[in-house]
Amino acid sequence: MRVQVAIIGAGPAGLILGQLLHKAGVDTIVLEAQTPEYVLGRIRAGVLEQVAVDLLDEAGVGARMHAEGLPHKGIELLIGGVRHRIDFVGLTGGKQVMIYGQTELTRDLMEARAAAGLKTVYEAKEVSVHDFDSDHPRVRYTKDGVGHEIECDFIAGCDGFHGVCRASVPQNAIANFERVYPFGWLGLLSDTSPVSEELIYAKHERGFALCSMRSHFRSRYYLQVPLTEKVEEWSDDRFWDELRRRLDSQAVAALVTGPSIEKSIAPLRSFVAEPMRFGRMFLAGDAAHIVPPTGAKGLNLAASDVRYLSRALVEFYGGSSTGINHYSARCLRRIWKAERFSWWMTNLLHFFPDTNSFDQKALEAELDYVVHSLAGRTMLAENYVGLPFDD
Template sequence: MTTPSRTTVGIVGGGPAGLLLARLLHRAGADCVVLEARNRSYVEERQRAGILEQGTVDALRACGAAERLDREGLVHNGIELRWNRRSHRVDFPSLTGGRRVWVYAQTEVVKDLIALSTADGAPLLFDAQVTAVTGADTDRPVIHYTHEGTARTLACDYIVGCDGFHGVARKAIPEGQLHTFERVYPYSWFGILADVPPSCDELIYAHSPRGFALHSMRSPTVSRLYLQVPNGTDPASWSDQEIWDELETRFAVDGGWKLARGPITQRAVLPMRSFVTEPMRWGRVLLAGDAAHIVPPTGAKGLNLAASDVIVLARAFAHWTATGTTAALDAYSNTCLQRVWRAQHFSSFMTTTLHTAPDQSPFETRLQLAQLDRVAASPHAAAELAENYVGLPVE
């Protein structure tokens, strides 16, 4: 493949946001190039989120990237909440007009989009280390990068930063033009993958005096589970038996439910934070996904927020191409930030309702339990949770 030196939209980052944007633009006939710092195998093996909202699935279907998702993805029509040894199922379709979610790992979404891109899509360069983005306030911004040992440049009409929290694209915006909002949580998630069929049909979110626990899955034969642990926990400090015993204790309910155990194949501790950068556009540089915002994983919003960003952005570029007006591009930041803050609110609600803070008082615990009781008793409270969980319409 000839290395391009000019394109309409330069996309920094070949994760799900960058790849989906490239696919949407390519299908719309817009010229773009994706630059990814890592190699293909690293990108395809990077473990991340596993819940896809209805809107994300609809977008993947619309751009021809859902064939394997529709064949292998697990449709989920609800979640189960557990607290005080009781459980309550939140039924999504009945509360949201038929909307639901899918369990399909981000790694698989990335594999599908890469396969399409390499077969018939926009240029995608791996091992392309972006060193700087310049000219954000001009009509010809430039991406500076190294590929195959050679320093290169890519001149663009617009540049989209999909390169994550530590990426280069956000640094192209002058520091005085950015406003950041951040919250670091006083606990982490200890996540494991286990070769054992899930012990549930849908995700279980458990509030416990010992801390939060989540039972998820990656496939009918692989379970994904999480424990709330103190920040700085060493994953090697827990034995397999200690992990399973603690999970079983936190998931305990009255009745005959039993947690299935199996070989643990992966383990990692994940810090939790909330982060938002405003604005998401400055000059000809636009930010999407983790480059602009991070949410704690409790609400399953990270990947889906990134997808909604690039769906809005692809429509804005299509409008610009068709009409010559930049109105939709100019509105991009404000449009997305409304959804971002709604997702931050929901993610914070789920996190603070289900986790036990290190300095939490008995009074605060009773407030959490009262909130869970309300979700179980009130269709309105359950609908609010369900509507946010399955994803608000991108429009």
Template sequence: MPKTHTTVGIIGGGPAGLLLARLLHNSGIDCVLLESRDRAYVEQRQRAGILEQGTVDALRESGAAERLDREGLVHDGIELRWNRRAHRIDFPALTGGRRVWVYAQTEIVKDLIALQLTYGAPLLFEAAVHAVEGADTEEPLIRYTHEGRDKTLTCDYVVGCDGFHGVARTAIPDGVKRTYEHAYPYSWLGILADVPPSCDELIYAHSPRGFALHSMRSPTVSRLYLQVPNGTDPANWSDERIWDELEARFAVDGDWKLRRGPVTAKSVLPMRSSVTEPMRYGRVFLAGDAAHIVPPTGAKGLNLAAADVIVLARAFARLKDTGSAELLDAYSDTCLRRVWRAEHFSYFMTTALHTDPGQSPFATRLQLSRLDRIAASPHAAAELAENYAGLPTV
């Protein structure tokens, strides 16, 4: 069985694994990145589209932001809607200048892959990882199959960026690993539509009919979501029904109109929260969805993954430059502080804006009171803005 060695073996070619590989390469640290899917699949996966300031800064540092800076949409706030009212949250005014960008995860992945294949360390597609062994030894190994051959990659360290159902999580013994989870009693029906957005910034709408979100992918493509019951089949929602429901949930006093256009994609996204502790065992580290999942309401999933690998890349650079493993040893605790803050914020945004099945009128009035408070209090608005635009990475 062919055997090779690298300093850092990275499992998973999503944005977390790709960004880590770029940051390590820029620090002169060798790595190998293994991705089970083919390149076309990875570059077409529809995921998040909101980038925090810190994520954008890291992409710039990695050399992967040229197209982002040219094509990304800079947003200085979001709009909340409830009771036919609209209230804008001004991020720069409330956070000392921080803002967010709209730039699809698919585009980030394309940019990082192109750089990695041209200038970076090995990136192997269709490399199916079967096991991570020896996490508590000085030379853990990854067993995988590539081009029809079983292979072994020995590493000084392994980083699992391969998601909740990935192999890396299994390297942490059940007696050590603990996972905290929460399932939400609703899902999102998401659509892509070939129509210019009806808004300049994202709209988050609370409605007696359920939550709705108006987002965008570009100046000509809109991305919209509806709260729907778990188990919803998108085929049961006609385009006309979707647009009618969106219009009803976004209703606001004034002359605002929802633009309609051809729907090009529909999907249903279940919503859950999950955190696995610790994020390190021996010489195996977890990052991104392998360690935590958030509901999409707070736009934290991609940004949390980026924050994990930023912390990890700094720790590996410190080890290389000084021989100190202090930052590596602190990795799990450092990241989990941010993870739980983001989990709380995502839970807050989700429960404040969605209508729980069977929700009592009392609970609804509490939601409306919470939204009224954000509109009336600069302190409450600043708390929302600081969390949404992104907390410091360390």
């Protein structure tokens, strides 16, 4: 088989890229190691920057998002039992974010791809990439025990942190930058009404907490816990009790509890791989970078990457290599700003077991400055809603 672009990975990055290239008349195939049901079963975040919303509209998959998503004009920081609202609209000239679960977004993209009759192979096993340093890259995989080979012009590595694409790059050709945090987020999903109309980020002496949502009827809550904790040790009642301890009386009074649909502990990590282009193979999304979820940047950075990549590939087929030559630099400039913001938010709102008394006081002073200074609130709001593209 021959296609113009072989996309490895059917997560949001790969599916958005496939949809954008389809709209531009570029032929693609998407390979995914898991089943469609497994892909849809992944529980992920759902805060979309305006630029991500615009990109989904461009891809032609925004209708249900606009009908069912929840526009948010701000967030609340709960510090020392006192709430401080960060007014996105007022601080950024009208920008806001959209709450729309990644599962639903992925479903929209999968259905759009299937409706268009585009080539997608689920349960593609033993995927390998070859000759991406030449003009004739190839991808091999097996399906139902039968081997296949794809000839293509380009390979898009959208296959996540543990995927084959980055792992196939010679070690001396790539630099990895990483920060592993000494705690995780215990998350609980429940079919209960949210405790607040906007997200609440709480800093408490017992640890960070986040009150989030997926819809008017489905809530997502998180607690900072040590990495030594086991999810099996957390009953629903224990989770709700601990959450109450970290919230203010207003939130406790409004909290609706119920049985969990899903419960898990996610470790927090900051990671960047440089560069993101290797001949005719490009990395995008989690294959190239990971952010702690505090700043709500993971899905948005994936959308940012494929925006740059789709435009670069369309430019190439129009006769210009400028986009693909600058792809890595353009992406990384935006990625590092998002990495900085996510790292900053994580440091500001969590308690670190090895933080000395001076550093703790300095962090408290910085947080006090952020919530009481117009400049501080504006910086937080601008980064949270998404910085503009520089192309």
